[in-house]
Amino acid sequence: MEPLNVSHPRWNLDQMHDDWRKGKIQGHTIFVYSAFLDERNASYPFIRVLSASPQNYALDLPHIVCDIFQEDGQLLATLPINIQFRHCCEKKPYFFLSYECDLSRTSKSIRLAAEWVSLKSINPPDQTNTSTPNLKIHTLPRLNSKDIAGTFVVCVRPFFRNWNSTFQLIEFLEMYKILGVSHFVFYDYQIGKGAKIVLNHYEAQGLVTVLQWTLKLSTQHILAIGQIVSINDCKMRAINRFEFLIHVDVDEFLLPRNDLMSLMI
Known part of the structure; x- marks a missing residue:
């Protein structure tokens, strides 16, 4: 790889x-x-x-x-x-x-x-x-198929309730890196201090993008802090920049089968 x-x-x-x-x-x-x-x-x-x-x-x-x-x-x-x-x-x-x-x-x-x-x-x-x-x-950038070939972006829904599981976050990032992911997109609604330090570290490497998400609506007003908006926002940002996109939570892993070593076929 x-x-x-x-x-x-x-x-x-x-x-x-x-x-x-x-x-x-x-x-x-x-x-x-x-x-x-x-x-x-x-x-x-x-x-x-x-x-x-x-x-x-x-x-x-x-x-x-x-x-x-x-x-x-x-x-x-x-x-x-x-x-x-x-x-x-x-x-x-x-x-x-x-x-x-x-x-x-x-x-x-x-x-x-x-x-x-x-x-x-x-x-x-x-x-x-x-x-x-x-x-x-x-x-949107112009499509260059050669430029984006083999690239893979992971989109994660907004964090809330001061989510702060740093070990889980590192495990998530490193596992998907091994599986061939090129970039990660996160939305910061309520992220704990430790998790922010982790994201800042990976963002400095160019591996992560963190977008602010100060939506003044609760889960009583809109489904999952506006999760559907974040899904569509991430899709739009990925167009002509990456070949593949997946949307998962940090406790979800897509694993290849049949002796494959990455998510790329």
């Missing part, structure tokens, strides 16, 4: 810009986390905004649009929205909602200049309480 190139620039997941932000649209409190420009389908480029939205908010979706801005905050365009995916739990007041800001009618120059995105209502307009805070737009 070839040694890991943990300093590969394509694995920079740009975690500095993202965390949960709260906004209100027509009286509904919603939370937005991250946004990604996806141009893989040339006929339908879009910006995907990942959110935790209240279930009663769905009635107002036809009135929601996206504003996109350039670096200095100047408005570039207002875009229609499509709802690509939603995951709800009947007993929870909030659910995961993915908004797609449709860029198909915009020019390439506008897409290149777009740096920030926010959501707002246009019917009826409300100038004092109508939009979410701006999110930094992440651009």
Whole structure:
């Protein structure tokens, strides 16, 4: 097995810009986390905004649009929205909602200049309480099959209740390294001091990315501290950066069979 190139620039997941932000649209409190420009389908480029939205908010979706801005905050365009995916739990007041800001009618120059995105209502307009805070737009890298061949990323759901099992965390990281994993993505909701020291050590080596997850919703409000949002966020960050992705908890191990020594076939 070839040694890991943990300093590969394509694995920079740009975690500095993202965390949960709260906004209100027509009286509904919603939370937005991250946004990604996806141009893989040339006929339908879009910006995907990942959110935790209240279930009663769905009635107002036809009135929601996206504003996109350039670096200095100047408005570039207002875009229609499509709802690509939603995951709800009947007993929870909030659910995961993915908004797609449709860029198909915009020019390439506008897409290149777009740096920030926010959501707002246009019917009826409300100038004092109508939009979410701006999110930094992440651009997916172009696919280079040779560059990502054999790479494997592991995504782990948000830690909570000051999770602090340092030995278990080291075992998890080292075991998956042996199995051929290239990179790990963690979400910091509530991580204990010892576990943070471990993650900082591996992050300094380029093996781990830790994203902040200060979602102001409890498990009573949304399923597993917004786990479905973290799954989709990690998927978006991995596109065209890694060949394979798995989503597991730190007490779960996928083991190869038939005398194989790694997860790579």
